[in-house]
Amino acid sequence: MGKRRRVPERRGLGRRPALTGLLVAAAVAGLGTGGYVVFGDGASAAGSTQSTEERRNAPLTAADVSAAAETFLAAWQKGDVATAARATSDPEAARVHLTGWTGEAGITAASFTAGRPKGDALEFAVRATVTHEKLSEPLAYDGRLTVVRRETDGEPVVRWRPSVLHPELKDDERLVTGEAGSAPVTALDRDGGELTTAAYPSLGPVLESLAEKYGEKSGGTPAVALRAVPADSLQAAEGSGKNGDKPPKEKKDEAGKADGEEAEGRELLLLAEATPGEVRTTLHPGLQKLAEEKVAAKPRSSVVLMRASTGEILATANSDPEVDTALRGSLAPGSTMKVISSAMLLEKGLAANDREHPCPKYSSYGGWKFQNDDKFAMKDASFKASFARSCNTAFISQAEKLSDDDLTKEAQQVFGLGLNNWSVGVSTFDGAVPVQSDAPMAASLIGQGGVRMNPLNMASVSATVAAGSFHQPYLVPPTVDGRALAQASRGMTSAALGQLRELMRYTAQAGTAAEPMAGLGPSYGAKTGTAEVEGQSKPNGWFTAYRGDFAASAVVRESGHGGEHAGPIVAALLRATG
CATH class of the missing domain: 3.10.450.100 (NTF2-like; domain 1)
Structure with a gap:
């Protein structure tokens, strides 16, 4: 159980009373x-x-x-x-x-x-x-x-x-003696270097989650101590927008605060010190360092970079080291969701890149009136032009031809999202595309309504397009503990995949993503997004993209256009992959 040390009379409890009387x-x-x-x-x-x-x-x-x-x-x-x-x-x-x-x-x-x-x-x-x-x-x-x-x-x-x-x-406390928290873990990057919050400030929640999941599996032992713990926790254990996004605003989203855990309490007497185990991750030290630098320079930002063909997470970072939006956030993704919506429309034959596709100033469905950014309209526009310009109404106009669960099925079956079965190696939110009706269903097509994502989810979406099929993201290799990774139930049709890649490439070349993606072609693609959130003066800016075998996504909360604010973060990481 590790090295033991004796603890003298604790923490200034006062001088010992005179031993007279009783x-x-x-x-x-x-x-x-x-x-x-x-x-x-x-x-x-x-x-x-x-x-x-x-x-x-x-x-x-x-x-x-x-x-x-x-x-x-x-x-x-x-x-x-x-x-x-x-x-x-x-x-x-x-x-x-x-x-x-x-x-x-x-x-x-x-x-x-x-x-x-x-x-x-x-x-x-x-x-x-x-x-x-x-x-x-x-x-x-x-x-x-x-x-x-x-x-x-x-x-x-x-x-x-x-x-x-x-x-x-x-x-409101009781005394408990036992294991104090999880066994600690010495987390290593893919090259064997130690990962610490001193070197990588935003990895705090990741390191905590690694300790929780792999502490004892990796050979570590938790401390044992007499603690003062909340009485209720003990009893419980015993019982136990812009860029084309203009739908009605969503309620305030969860930005990815660390999971609530049972309070560990305060140590009063240590019986045995903790001993750390060791676990290797897929994080790339250079890319992780760059990701940390980029989010540190942009308040309320988060980013994830992964390898498309394997699912390996190479970098994950948040400007707020206490809030893991990158992996655990639950936010409306705005127009980046149009990647999934387009895959669905292409597979159903409701759109084709060079076919004329309506992009009016307004489009109504289910009692809601939707509009484009600055109320623009494009006459005789193709679907490719509407996608690159991030036209909301081009998608809302198709809602009447869809079943309530069509988008949910596409997200789950092709992109592996919303099934809560990812086994990343740390705590994550796996995206949500609930079945909805009427106006909320239409809003989901443009990444609002009840759709919720984070940079990990949207990096995976771009990775699926780049690789041609879904590869579940992971931060701890499955060989470490023999766990099974999530699988998609089917692949996208080859015709739809080819057109979707063309849509994202054209957006990176000449659409709303062109400025940050300049110089990164030709094997690349991107999509911008902006999601308005109730209670925020500015919307959340999103960006998802791939280059070769690498995919990344970022969100900058309360910023504005995704191409302007989140795009440079993603582009910098993709550029660094060589």
Whole structure:
């Protein structure tokens, strides 16, 4: 379990009280029994003839405080939870925590030494042993309790607070001893170099996810510690736009905050240090470094670069190191979704590159009126021209010819999206293209409605076009753990694939993606996108592209046109692939 180290009295708990007055000693294995002596300190509370009302209102004496503490501490030491709990102001809460003292916390062989009462308070020193499986460490700290009169009969009792058990325990916490988090992992790039947040700041969520998934598999062991953890987490475990996008605005999207995990709590005593395992990833050190630099220079940006023919993720980066939009984001992708929509229309024979395709100023469906950026229109335009210009109405006009699930089927069957079955090696969001009706279905064709993607998903879309078939992206090679990768149920027809590549190539040459993609041809293609989001003054800018065997996608939230803001990030990474 790793190197052990002893931890002295913890974190400034105060000086040890004078060991006079109340004394609890000579505990044996378990909680055991021991001598318990009270030295006279004043008038005894025994034999009182006061009425209940008089007792409720009577000031506490030193004898009252000593007597209440004696009853509580003696029962606690002996393991008599019922008696100890009854000697407090909240027996039920005290019973739960005192039971957990030996159960969840694994604390045994406890003895207490108390000082003289000071007003209604009394300090006591705790000496015990914390045990977890074959590990054990001595526990020593100074505690404090206060005494109040019980509401029902005025008898002195210990005022219950979890801090009676340990001074660092908050009211909503309990003590637990066990593995503290996941086993750590030393993550390596594809060349064997160590990946750290010092070198690659935005990899924090990735490294955490690697530890969670591969810590023990890679030979690591987690730390073992006595911790203060949220009581509710323990109970749960026990129970357990522009550029052509102008539809109505979407509600605020999830930008990819790290998955919520059970709180690890605060360490109070370490029994065994963690030891790291080792896992190799597909990340390319040079390309990862470049990706970090590009997003650092562009606020609210995220990017993913991958190899199209294999699915290997070569770089993933976010300008905000705490928010993994690149892999876990859930955002409307705007007109980049038209790559998938075009594949569907081409396969259904509802569009052909050189066939005339309507691009009016407006197009209505399902009660919504859609328009193009700046309300432009193109007369006698071909489908290729409409795609390159990112004409919304060219797609909305086809909605009446589609079934509600046509786009969903295309996304799932050909592009492998929205099935929640990707096994990347780290936590990801695998895209969502839900079946919708009426206006939301039409909006989905242009990447709004209920469609949700992130740069990983959209890089995979371009990779599917470049490679000719879907290859599930992965950051940890499947040979590391023998896991199976997701598969698409069918490939795109060869005729549709050829036309789709032509559409993306023409967009990179002469369409909305031409400026950032300049000089990267001829084996290349791209699509821009802009998604308006409710509550944002500016839309999210998207860009997805491929060059040779490499594909990438980026989003810059609250920026504007995708070609202007996200495009240069993608182009820089594709250019660096040689």
